[in-house]
Amino acid sequence: MNKLFIFALVALLTVCAWAENGLSVSQQVDNMLFQGRYADGEIVVKYTEGSFAAMNVNTSAVKDLGNNTFCMKLRGDMKKTLVQLLQDPSVQYAEPNYLYKTMAVPNDAKFGQLWGMKKIGAPEAWNTKSKGNGILVAVIDTGINYKHEDLKDNVWVNEAEANGKAGVDDDGNGYVDDIHGMSGITQSGDPMDDQSHGSHCSGTIGGSGNNGIGVAGVCWEAEIMGCKFLGADGSGSLEGAVLCINYAVANGAKVLSNSWGGGGFSVALYDAIKNAQDAGVLFVAAAGNSYNGELSYPANYCLDTNHNGTVYKGLDNVLSVAASDQNDSKASFSQYSVEAAKAGKMIAAPGTSILSTVLGNDYASYDGTSMATPHVAGAATLVWSNNPNLTAIEVKNLLVNSGDTLEWSADWWGPKFNVQRLNLNNAVKQSK
Template sequence: MSIHGRIAVSFLVPLVTALVAALPAAAQKKPEVNPAPEFIPGQYLVRLRTPGIIGSSAIQALEEKAKGKVLRVHENQNFVLLQKPLIQSAEGALMDIQSTDDVLLVEPNYVYRVNKTANDPDLGKLWGIRNSGQQDSSRQAGVAGIDVDAERAWDITTGSKDVVVAVIDTGVDYRHPDLAANAWVNEAELNGKPGVDDDGNGFVDDVYGASFADPAKPTGNPMDDHGHGTHCAGTIGAKGDDGRGIVGVSWDVRIMGVKFLGADGSGSLEGAIQAIDYATRMGARIQSNSWAGGGYSKLLEEAIQRADAANVLFIAASSNSGGNNDASPVYPATYNVPNIISVAAIDNRGTLADFSNYGRTTVHVAAPGVNIHSSLPGSAYDSWSGTSMATPHVSGVAALLVAHDAYATHYQLRQRILDGARPLAGLRGKVSTGGVVNAYYSLTGQAPPEDPNDPAKWLQQSANFSTPHPYVKKELIEWELSIPGATQMALYFSKFQTERTYDTLTLKNRAGQTIAVLSGSMDDSFSPIIAGDYVKLIFKSDDSIEKYGIDITGVAFR
């Protein structure tokens, strides 16, 4: 169906109806919903009812009743890793284990993955730290001031070597020229005997951190064999004012490498729990987590709760599926533990990245995450995108806060970060603060100013347009809207629910140039700002998955 209309100020007049050509078939589509959680086939984490008793008799009884083999015992966390035959379905295996009298809890050994999105490898700029309007590596011009306001913060503090940030990831290249000076060092192991667990923490020669990429054989070497963790580490704390490479948000800091994601960017629930507990035990006050996956895990939640009890701030990526975490939780970012900050990603113009997850209540703040230039193993640098790249910006700000006030609790740090977020119109309704992390306002406690380009502060006028609810397949609807005398406009969407990427609303100016192509979920939000007094809107749907559609009930202008 095709509908054409014209709106003068706030009026819509339908003109024409016609058929349009089909768009790609359903078989070519990517699902919008989160896929079923991935886990290691046949492996389950099992907690017995009697705490602290995981002796040989208990293991033997479990193996017999659950018809499996205990691969490893984790006495400190009170669970075992059980292997079941691969020919048995996951549902059947879970039922077998749950029916065992001695079992209190059973969970699949979930798989977690990095949150990097592939990107143009051209040299980028550190717009996330200082945005003067320069182009990023994709040649998109930025908007000055859309950054974490690090330069003003550095007039107050550039960090401290007493602050330890754990990068729980693919490891860290602690020999990188921009990271070596800020690498965390376990002095007991550095000055101890090779091949000996000098500090008695259960790990041999863990000088720069530890690796749980193979949970069966943890090692004391967190060297990065992927790149993701090193990229995150550079944004947090690449050495500043040293005449080379890049600078992190915190010039001076200690980066602890805690590896549980392997060379392919994936890791297990078992490894994640061990990694978090190691970082907590070894004194990392800030834990930076640029990974997601799996389903809800009580055992993983408990590891984060142990970190919470140890005064640790847990900063996590919201994920890269473009979904609403309020409706479809993503872990670990969405656990209801009070030490968590969940982070969305914006580009250098302050727009929520199209891949970024969001959530009015469960995602807390945004940070730069598109075409972020940072360190890679072997003295290299590159620009990557993802909520993975946004998260270390927040971790770096947290490190500055701890350096400035070492006695602040993790709850106080969290609140300062949220209170200091600078409002951006495009983040209203997308993150709980409605803003982007700001180091200066978080450090000073000053109230950040309102967004001067927020259409909510402009003149308002009603409008009245709706697609059919739900819209139909192969639909084409066109409108025109004009506000005589306006120099800028923005449409208000009271409801906006379309299939992301495939069912779109295109905005064009009077010259026919495309201003934006919108899709997905944008309830209670304004469109990108439209220069001039005119806009043409084109709604197209493909031949599958019809959603609610769009209600435009207002227009802001100035």
């Protein structure tokens, strides 16, 4: 049997497999292009091991994202190229380079009390445990203001780069001078924030406590890695998100805080989060701010998803976070999932008028599931530090099961359902 015949047979079987899902390859590409915003003329492709990345694709640039996955800037027609790639047996998946945005809803700066910390029982927990040392937490966002007076002592330091030569990739991880993290936008080792969103999230996780200034995060002491893929306008691409996740996992992060979302299902993003799961990493994700009863992505990866006829199993390391208000009601803007709440895959945390660190040495109050998420990421860090023998799944389950039960409804006329709101004091006590 000659090689040409074998190749044709494999290609035919691949097309038949697509057809069995009830959709033609062209229809599946249409679904991909319809489900969310993407960078025009850019795709993300994963090849089987040993395949040539740019095979039969007319590109102007190709960027290696790791794990045999590449982001390509096309010269040709995007839909035609995707159809072509999905019919190639050497391609595991191909999809648009989707765009994502922050999950915050900034309001006028309000310098109020940290009501959220009181609501989750943080002051009581701090009598037992206040330091999150030993568990590296990555904030995948707009970066981190690592010079802020209330953050600088709790920012991760990559000792190999800090003690190495300037302008040299001393640790050989592909990023030069990545002392505090990296930027997936510029492919550099500088995660400095230029928007405030990531710094705000970082302050809730690990604003220095008991230092006489500013705010106190869930962890008074912490190691926060900055992974920047969202720009000054609060938006970023699938390409950057994958780079950040892969970097954080490869460099030892155990908790990933993700206050962003958008688009629809992405196989590349699912793949990156699954790799994090396989590495024992917890992925905490904002539910979204679109006022509805469905989770945004990446939070929705906690649930089974039928994507173009293929069922992708929900990822056990994903914990979605909805926002609660001062009265323990669902924040008006917060997305949620009754299914995820019942299955212990969603938790609530304070997300309105949350005061935290921003650019300069300043502070501001924001609303959003973005603000709820770092409460949970910080709690995961503190709990895990209290018992390093726990697994990521055990930490997730502990946070949910130790929470306070709230009764929510979708709308004032809608059916009621229960959701667990984070209780840090209970979680710390039960972690030993």
